[in-house]
Amino acid sequence: MTTTSPAQAVLSGGDTGWLEDFYQDLHRHPELSHQEHRTASKVAERLGEWDFEVRTGVGGTGVVGVLRNGPGPTVLLRADMDALPVREATGLRYASTVTTDGDSPTPVMHACGHDVHVTCLLGAAQLLAAGTGHWSGTAIALFQPAEETADGARGMVEDGLRSIIPAPDVALAQHVLPLPAGRVATGSGPVLAAADSMRITVHGSGGHGSMPHTTVDPVVVAAMIVVRLQTVVAREVPPGEPVVLTVGSVQAGTKSNVIPDTAVIELNVRTYGEQVRTQVLDAIDRIVRAECVASRCPKEPEFEVFGSFPVTENDHEVTERVTGALQEHFDDVGEMGRWTASEDFGDLPAAFDAPSTYWALGGVDPEGYERAARQGRVAQDIPANHSAKFAPVPQPTLDAGTRGLVVAALAYLKPEADR
Numbered sequence: 001m002t003t004t005s006p007a008q009a010v011l012s013g014g015d016t017g018w019l020e021d022f023y024q025d026l027h028r029h030p031e032l033s034h035q036e037h038r039t040a041s042k043v044a045e046r047l048g049e050w051d052f053e054v055r056t057g058v059g060g061t062g063v064v065g066v067l068r069n070g071p072g073p074t075v076l077l078r079a080d081m082d083a084l085p086v087r088e089a090t091g092l093r094y095a096s097t098v099t100t101d102g103d104s105p106t107p108v109m110h111a112c113g114h115d116v117h118v119t120c121l122l123g124a125a126q127l128l129a130a131g132t133g134h135w136s137g138t139a140i141a142l143f144q145p146a147e148e149t150a151d152g153a154r155g156m157v158e159d160g161l162r163s164i165i166p167a168p169d170v171a172l173a174q175h176v177l178p179l180p181a182g183r184v185a186t187g188s189g190p191v192l193a194a195a196d197s198m199r200i201t202v203h204g205s206g207g208h209g210s211m212p213h214t215t216v217d218p219v220v221v222a223a224m225i226v227v228r229l230q231t232v233v234a235r236e237v238p239p240g241e242p243v244v245l246t247v248g249s250v251q252a253g254t255k256s257n258v259i260p261d262t263a264v265i266e267l268n269v270r271t272y273g274e275q276v277r278t279q280v281l282d283a284i285d286r287i288v289r290a291e292c293v294a295s296r297c298p299k300e301p302e303f304e305v306f307g308s309f310p311v312t313e314n315d316h317e318v319t320e321r322v323t324g325a326l327q328e329h330f331d332d333v334g335e336m337g338r339w340t341a342s343e344d345f346g347d348l349p350a351a352f353d354a355p356s357t358y359w360a361l362g363g364v365d366p367e368g369y370e371r372a373a374r375q376g377r378v379a380q381d382i383p384a385n386h387s388a389k390f391a392p393v394p395q396p397t398l399d400a401g402t403r404g405l406v407v408a409a410l411a412y413l414k415p416e417a418d419r
Contacts, residue, residue: 007329007410010131011403016123019398024094026115030083030108032100033146036061039081039118043143046122050129052141055164059156063143064165067129072137073412076168076354077124077405078345079117080147086111089388112385113176113363116392118143120174120361120401127406128413135413140165142348150195150307153347162351170318171349171356172408174401177339178382179362180332180369182396184404186323186359187336192312193242193270194277195342196305200225200265200288203299209257218263219252221295225265225288226250232283243280244270244340270340272311281305309342315355322357325411329403336360341385359408361401363392 004012022042031039040061047054052065061081087107088096099105125141142165146152179185202225204218226247237243245267252263267284271277288301327333336359349356362369364382372381383389 005328006134006415007325007407009134010127010406010410013134014127014130016126016402019119019123019402020394022122023115023119023394023398026118027092027110028094028096030096030098030110030115031081032085032106032108033082033149033152034060036081036145040143040145043081043118043122047125047141050126052125052129058161058164059145059152059159061145062152062156062159064161065125065141066165067125067139067141069132069138070136072135072414073169074138074140074166075409075412076140076142076165076171076348077121077409078142078144078171078173078348079121080114080144080152081118082114082146082148082152083108084111084148084386086386086388090391092391109388111387111390112148113390113392114147116176116361116363116397116401117174119398120405123398123402124405124409127402128409134415135410136415137413138166139409139413140168144348147344150309150344153344157347157351167352168349168354170412171352171354172322172405173345173356173358174361174404175343175358176363176392176397176401177360178364178378178384179334179360180364180366181362181393182330182366182400183332183334183362184326184330184359184400185334185336185362186314186319186326186357188314188316188319190272190311190313191336191338191358192343193244193272193338193340194311195307195309196269196277196281197307198267198269198284199304199306200267201302202263202265202288202292203297203301204259204261204263204295205298206259206261209259212259215259216296216298217259218261218297219259221291221297222250222252222263222265224295225291228287228291229267229284232280232287236283237276237280241276242272242338242340243276244268245280270342272338309344310346310350312343312346312358314357318355319357321411322359322408325407326359326404329407330400359404361397361404363397365393
């Protein structure tokens, strides 16, 4: 005689045939950070249909649904909603053609898979609501704005999230990544890097390009800084410590024969620990100031840190429990490892001092991925997140993402008799 587990009962208890159409609609209508009004409205409408207690406008456009179902743990499931300023080049029939209004229209695309995340969490919410006879506790479905700008989770917390929802005992999230669809991958410890973006303004003394001796050229100063910064990881960080330092923008001047007064450098740092993070940021400060002194800059350089993301660090016990639950329901559960991408999910469990785990969800056609892997061309042939060609296959991605959230939640929301 075989018995049906609570997770199997919940997964088989609802019609999720709407998922793909809903996903394609979201993909056609992406919204930038803090502008997720249409997405939030659709999310709130669905949650209301399934008897969640719904709060909208949290942190601007955030939506929270709470489903209370007797005694037991409280589990928070999170999805992010915002898109990116990218012109889509996937060629999909449901590709985005959205551009923002205004004097400088900006193309918008779900180039990071947040439309997948929203759809999967809604699918999980529906199944949990339909299967309340098979679990006990409280499920929270949290739809976060502005992950891409690193302030969405923090904004919800600052807008009173702690008084809006019951304190979760555990927080769970996933992200679609360039892995085979149908695969999930987990890992303990730091799995996504902390990120710090910095804008540095170097001050010179401008003048005519024919008389550089009468100036302090900030372009040259900026160039020396960029070159010297490459030595921070190569010569100051211990080998084996994962660190990325990227200078993504250098802007100065307006004309070939005019030496400008300022140059602006924008850079990004990815680290996995507070000690090395401090070491790298201190090194940047030291190098910039030293180059400015060496070049006789008339003013101190200016530093602005923005877009800071915390390390995404998975709790060992939570990860072990969730991984075990996923292994019972998935044929392909891999090791996530460390990714140098960054994410602000960690600000949510930190606000409640709750443990958490965050796993990877594959979104690439399995045959295409395997073919690229055999040829050693995964990096070249498989578009990654933030690419204009990033296009998760709807299935089995949506089904796997929905099942993963349900299974992970029910690792905690067990019926009273099973505790």
